[in-house]
Each structure stands twice: as structure tokens, then as C-alpha cells.
Amino acid sequence: MRNWRSVFGHPTPYDEQVDGIESAIETARDGGYTVIEGACGTGKTMIALTAGIELVRDPDSDFERVFVLTSVKQQLHQFEEDLETINENLPTDWNPVSGLTLVGKADVCPYNREGKAGIDDSNVYDRCESLRDRTRALTGEGGSTTAGNLASRARSQQIGLADSGSRGGSANFLETAGEATPYPPDLPEYDDGGPAGSEVEYCPFYAQYLEDLPDEGSDGDAAEAVPFDFTETGLVTPEDLVGLSASRGTCPHSVMGAVLGHVEVVIGNYYHAFDPTTTSSFTGALLDDSTFVVCDEAHMLEPRVRNLVSDGVADRTLRDAETELSRVIQPVRQERQGRQTEGGSKTADADLVRGELADSDVSYDELERTLEFVQDLRGELDRRVEARLDAEYGNWKADLTQLEDDEIPLRDPAKPAEDELSEWASRAGYSDSVWVRAEAVGAVVERILNSAEDEERTRSMPAAGRLFGEWYRRGHTDYFREIELERTWNEMEPQDSWRRAYTARIALHNCVPSDAIGSQLSKFGGGVLMSATLEPMDAFTEVTGLEYLEREEDRPVTTRQYGLHFPAENRESFAVAAPKFTYENRGRTGEETPTRESYVDALERVAELPGNVLVGMPSYAEAEWAAGELEARIEKPVLLDASSSDDTTQSLKDEFFAGEGKVLVTSLRGTLTEGVDYRGDRLSAAVVCGVPIVNTSSPRTKAVRRAYDDEFGDGFEYALTVPAVRKARQAVGRVVRSPEDVGVRVLLDERYARDSWDSVRSYLAADEEFQPVSPDMLELGLERFRSRLES
Numbered sequence: 001m002r003n004w005r006s007v008f009g010h011p012t013p014y015d016e017q018v019d020g021i022e023s024a025i026e027t028a029r030d031g032g033y034t035v036i037e038g039a040c041g042t043g044k045t046m047i048a049l050t051a052g053i054e055l056v057r058d059p060d061s062d063f064e065r066v067f068v069l070t071s072v073k074q075q076l077h078q079f080e081e082d083l084e085t086i087n088e089n090l091p092t093d094w095n096p097v098s099g100l101t102l103v104g105k106a107d108v109c110p111y112n113r114e115g116k117a118g119i120d121d122s123n124v125y126d127r128c129e130s131l132r133d134r135t136r137a138l139t140g141e142g143g144s145t146t147a148g149n150l151a152s153r154a155r156s157q158q159i160g161l162a163d164s165g166s167r168g169g170s171a172n173f174l175e176t177a178g179e180a181t182p183y184p185p186d187l188p189e190y191d192d193g194g195p196a197g198s199e200v201e202y203c204p205f206y207a208q209y210l211e212d213l214p215d216e217g218s219d220g221d222a223a224e225a226v227p228f229d230f231t232e233t234g235l236v237t238p239e240d241l242v243g244l245s246a247s248r249g250t251c252p253h254s255v256m257g258a259v260l261g262h263v264e265v266v267i268g269n270y271y272h273a274f275d276p277t278t279t280s281s282f283t284g285a286l287l288d289d290s291t292f293v294v295c296d297e298a299h300m301l302e303p304r305v306r307n308l309v310s311d312g313v314a315d316r317t318l319r320d321a322e323t324e325l326s327r328v329i330q331p332v333r334q335e336r337q338g339r340q341t342e343g344g345s346k347t348a349d350a351d352l353v354r355g356e357l358a359d360s361d362v363s364y365d366e367l368e369r370t371l372e373f374v375q376d377l378r379g380e381l382d383r384r385v386e387a388r389l390d391a392e393y394g395n396w397k398a399d400l401t402q403l404e405d406d407e408i409p410l411r412d413p414a415k416p417a418e419d420e421l422s423e424w425a426s427r428a429g430y431s432d433s434v435w436v437r438a439e440a441v442g443a444v445v446e447r448i449l450n451s452a453e454d455e456e457r458t459r460s461m462p463a464a465g466r467l468f469g470e471w472y473r474r475g476h477t478d479y480f481r482e483i484e485l486e487r488t489w490n491e492m493e494p495q496d497s498w499r500r501a502y503t504a505r506i507a508l509h510n511c512v513p514s515d516a517i518g519s520q521l522s523k524f525g526g527g528v529l530m531s532a533t534l535e536p537m538d539a540f541t542e543v544t545g546l547e548y549l550e551r552e553e554d555r556p557v558t559t560r561q562y563g564l565h566f567p568a569e570n571r572e573s574f575a576v577a578a579p580k581f582t583y584e585n586r587g588r589t590g591e592e593t594p595t596r597e598s599y600v601d602a603l604e605r606v607a608e609l610p611g612n613v614l615v616g617m618p619s620y621a622e623a624e625w626a627a628g629e630l631e632a633r634i635e636k637p638v639l640l641d642a643s644s645s646d647d648t649t650q651s652l653k654d655e656f657f658a659g660e661g662k663v664l665v666t667s668l669r670g671t672l673t674e675g676v677d678y679r680g681d682r683l684s685a686a687v688v689c690g691v692p693i694v695n696t697s698s699p700r701t702k703a704v705r706r707a708y709d710d711e712f713g714d715g716f717e718y719a720l721t722v723p724a725v726r727k728a729r730q731a732v733g734r735v736v737r738s739p740e741d742v743g744v745r746v747l748l749d750e751r752y753a754r755d756s757w758d759s760v761r762s763y764l765a766a767d768e769e770f771q772p773v774s775p776d777m778l779e780l781g782l783e784r785f786r787s788r789l790e791s
Helices: 015-029 044-057 073-088 110-114 124-139 147-156 204-212 238-246 252-259 276-286 298-308 315-336 350-358 364-393 420-427 432-453 461-473 514-521 537-543 546-552 594-607 620-633 646-657 699-712 715-732 775-790
Strands: 033-038 065-069 099-101 189-191 199-201 265-268 291-295 311-314 406-409 479-487 502-510 526-531 557-562 571-576 613-617 638-640 663-667 685-689 743-748 771-773
Touching: 015 033, 015 044, 015 526, 015 557, 033 044, 033 537, 033 546, 044 065, 044 073, 044 265, 044 291, 044 526, 073 099, 073 265, 099 238, 110 238, 124 147, 124 199, 124 204, 147 204, 204 252, 238 252, 298 514, 298 526, 298 537, 298 715, 311 315, 311 461, 315 350, 315 364, 315 432, 315 461, 315 502, 350 364, 350 432, 364 406, 364 420, 364 432, 364 479, 364 502, 406 699, 420 461, 432 461, 461 502, 479 699, 502 699, 514 537, 514 546, 537 546, 537 557, 537 699, 537 715, 546 557, 571 775, 594 613, 594 620, 594 685, 594 743, 594 775, 613 620, 613 715, 620 638, 620 663, 638 646, 685 715, 699 715, 715 743, 743 775, 771 775
Parallel strands: 033 526, 033 557, 065 265, 065 291, 099 265, 291 526, 571 743, 571 771, 613 663, 613 685, 638 663, 685 743
Antiparallel strands: 189 199, 311 502, 406 479, 479 502
């Protein structure tokens, strides 16, 4: 093993860091993974970066890059900071470690960032693709100009400027990321030689990027189009990328893609490795055995990937797909009926439709049959939603505001069988081929409409077609099908229509994502998966597919667990044997029960500690109840977090951190109990009420539990209990974030304190820090801790 200490960013590593780095290096050399559960302060980011960079820099290693995946923005910044620390402390004769942070088009498009040219977050992706296609059409084979000419014309299209290159006078340049670009704030236009008034908009940034690309057919690499030396720059943040690229007139997003495979450290999120669309269109080249992957916040890997590999289409998407099919079918149908398409319509003409069909394996009859299927499917969806609402609410049309989010299962969640929508389609005469061929039909519809409108846009029929194909191919144990109803409000819909109050979605849920996770991890050469809350480790390696890699592919999996090494005298941790905070024990919110009284008493004692106190409840409804009870009992200000926008949550957080001590009550399903930095005096205590197991009556939850029963033997433990305890541990883990932090961590519920049939004590950290106490001894324990600090 080489001396990785040359890479390590600090003078002296902790013992845990030495062990973690050397374990990760040794395991990755054999193609394996190191799984690290490390408390705050372990230095997990530095462990992972040091191990990965050492392997990348080692000439005897096959690793070429480190690929960091994290689901929390704060952790993304932590990796950026640690990489910069590494670069600041490298030996003087070493080149800096090159790095790049991945973001979406919306974050780097100069026009979108500045709200110019009619481009904003709602249309940036479609507008970008359309402008790129036009730019390529103007400059590609058969085009009327060159990319260099388009970029030059844009430079000259300044107010009162005649291609002088001057930035004085009345020139008006788009500015972004603190830099002036060579182009005006509005999109330039080019006359492509068509009829009068046929000037078309194009993207000058993309034109310049195309101009800088090596000639087609040469051995050049797209990285040659990058106008700055990214190998000498160190870390390139998104702001750096925009400034360096846009100021030179080239496209930041294209530059990001060009350097992707050439930098030593790439920092992104789970989408970049596990979302099929993202990997196929952008990051696929990174998914090979030359990449050392780091999965941060790995306790979220399973639920995040489950969402990424599930699918669904909304009713409005089906409606748009129906319209798109009609527009393609209409000119051929009218021609056959001896009629002509109305002039001025953007509907494709019959010759275009026939030409595209001739170049594909899709027939006109398939278009007709798919349209009938989509129309009938929407009718069946409408019937099922109305039947559900009639059964649940009775006269629901009289007051649409009473409707709540809902799920309509399409089979018994506990008994895998063919879903009711597939059975309906079969009875209605739709064969398997209609489901299977819908994806090909969608692709043809997209090509025809984009050709007819001379504009690349995201169409709805391809998305619907992909879902139909997956619906037919996927099994009924690992996948669960349902109709989701999400509360919205649309004044454009009729007053007695459920569509006024709901967005309906036909959903196909992947219940067991272990195969999807494991198959992606198998593509990498090795790496590290890490979090502060992974226990029990055997359950984690099973649900992420690591156990399969070890057993079937002979790839080693090494586990490490590191506890808090901050001063023990600065913290106190209690597991309080209060009655179980279950629905059966506590009753409805608002009821006065002995269990609720016991919890309010305990919450009051913790809330009265000096400083800020965080209270985590199993749901937002319970959070509202707890906040109301505390407001009536304590003098401290009590803040209530509700399910809300990011801006509202940020404002609440700022209020909590400012001024004197307060109590913040939130749901453990929210965003304030994970990934938030409560370092220093921002938090003096955290208390969790109950074990936050998700609603077990949800059809989707029942389906996941049944699928986990079949896959792992104990669905309740693997799918419900273990994730719930991890959420509780994440919440109380907000308190002690540095050696100087002082605080109290409290888990309220006898399941944390005692061994029993439903105890979760074995899932807590192995250091046994959470000492069991009875409710009446909690106050004494808190007083002793306060006295010890004051003495």
C-alpha cells in the first residue's frame, strides 16, 4: 500500500480514519465495497475521498476517477470543502486533484439563471433541446452556415454595435456568475433562407461549443472544446463552471459533459448513477470498473432508488398523449375520407406521416389501436376514481375541498396477482401487443410531431408508451400497481369533476429495489457506502444487493462501525421507557389518554432545558398536537414545522437559530431532522417520540412488506422497523456535531429502552450510549446533567 497520507487533507488522522482509509483501499483493490457506519465527527468524507484519490493517483491501480453520490445538499458542499482541503495540503510538486460538481441545465444555462430570452425553470429543458436542434440544423450537413459564423453574428448583435468587439457605448451584454458574456441578453436570430420573416432563434453558447469541437472523424476528444485547463483548476463548482464557460462564450452544460470523464473527482447525486434516464443520456460513461464510487447518506439509498426505478404517468399525460396520437392520425384519416386538413394547422400532413411510418416498423393501424386504448384507459381511470370517491365520501361533488390524498390499489397488496387494469384491458379486447408496442408507437409520434413543428419538444406519448411496456413486462410480486390521487386545485376543470381537486397517476412501484441497486453497484470497480445510521449492517447489505455481489460475484464487502469520539462528558443520552407511542395506546390527537399525558410531561422536561430543543414526532398531525400542548405549558417560544415549501422551511430554520432558545416541533418525515447543520449552540437537545414507522395501512406499504417477506423473510423488520429507527437516530444525531458541542439526546418509547417482542433497542448504535430510564427518572437525569455542566 502506498502512503495515502500524502493525499489526506489534515496533519494527523483519527485512528478510525486510518482504519477506514486502509480498509477501503484494500477492499477496492479486490473489486469490493467498504460499508462504514460512522458517527458525526468520524470524518467519513475525508476517509472516502482519501481512499478514492489514492487509488486514482496510484499508477498500479485501474481506477481513473472517484464518483461521489449524495442525497443531501449540505453533504455535497462538505465533499467540495474536503476536496479543496486536500488540494491545499498536497505536496508542492503534485498537481491539484481535478474535480467537478454536477448540476442540471437549469442551474448552468446563462439565460435561465438571469431570467432572459423567455427561458425559465418551467421551460428550460424543452427550450434548450429545441435551440440545440436548430443550431445543429443550421450548421450540420446541408445547413446554411457554420457554428463559428453563428457565434460571431451573436457577438455583433449588440445595440448600436457593428461587430467592433467594443464593450463600450451602448453595447448590452448578458452577465452571469459575475462575468460578462460576449452575447446580448436576448437570443440571436438567423435567416435560414426561407420565406420572409423566417428568422430562427438559436443558442450562441452552443454554437461556440460546436465550433470548438474537434473535426468529425478526427481522433479528437470533446474535452478539446473546453476553453480552460480543467486539469490545473482543481475543483470546478457550478458557479466556477458557468463563469469560466459563459465568459468565453461557450455552453456551460456542454462543457460539463465534455469534462465529465476526465476529472479525478465527480460529485453528484443518486440520479447520476441510478436514474435510467440520466445515466442513459448523461453519466453512463462513468458507470464502469475504472470508477471508485462513494454513496454518502447510504441509509437513504434504498428508498431513493426505489422512487427512481418506479414509474407512472398522470392523467393529464394520458390526455396529452391522446391529443398527440389524434394529431398524427388526423391527416391520414381525413385523406382517406376525401377531406383535407385545415390550412395553418400544425398537425402533420399525410405524406409526412406515411414517410415516417415507412421508415419504422409501426403501422397506421397500430396508431389507431393505441389511440383507442388510451381513450378507453382514461375512461376506465375516470370510472375507478369516481367509484372510489362514491364509496369513501358519498356526496363528494358537493364539497371537493374535503377530499384527501388517496391510493386505489389495483390488486390485493398482500396477495400478488395480475392487476385489475390488465384484466380490464384483456376483457376489452386489447391484446398484449398493445401494451408492448406502445413504446415504439410513442417514438414515432414524437418524431412526426417534432418534424411537423420543426421543434424538438418533450412529448407525452413516449412517456406513456414506456409505462405501458413496463406495465406488461414487470412481475406482480416485486412490482405493485395502483392509482395515486394527489390533492391539487385546478379552476379550469368543471366544479363537479374530481380533476378539479386531484391529479391522478397510474403508478408502477418497484417494491424491492435491491436488484436495481446491486446491478448498478456491480458496474463500478468498488467503493464506499457510508452513513451515520446503517445498523443493522446485515439488513443493509441485503436490501442494497451487496450481499448478492459478495456471494455470487465473489466481490468482498467489508463493514466498519465507528462511534462518537467527542468528549463523553459533553452529552447525555436517554432511552425512556414510556408507554409505546402507537395508535392503540395514544388514541386520536386531541384525546386525553394516559399515554399522551406521559409524553407531554416528558416533552415539557426536555423542552425546558436551556437553548434550542428539537422535537421529532411520527407525523405532522402529531407534531401539531405536541406543539399545542407545549405552548400551553412552557414559556419558551414554540415553532411548528408543517409540510411546506423549501423557502418556508428555510425561513422557519432561520427563525429557530436566531435569538434566545426555542422549541421546534416537526415530523420525522420532514426535512429538518436529516442533513441540517445544528453545529455549535444551534441545538442543545433533541427528543424523538415513538418509533416513526410509516402508515402500515397504506396499500403501497402493504405491498412492499409482502415483497420483502418473499425476498428477505421478515418484511416488517426490513421494510418498516429498520428505516424507522434510522430516522429516529438521524434526528437525535443532530445534537452533537463537534468536540465542543454539548447536548442531550432522548428517545421516548419503551421499545428503545427494553427488550421485548417488538423492541428496537438492538438497532441502536452498538456503544450502548442510550441508557434506559423510567419516565419519572428522566427529570433526575436531566438535572444531573445540567448540574454537571454548571459545576
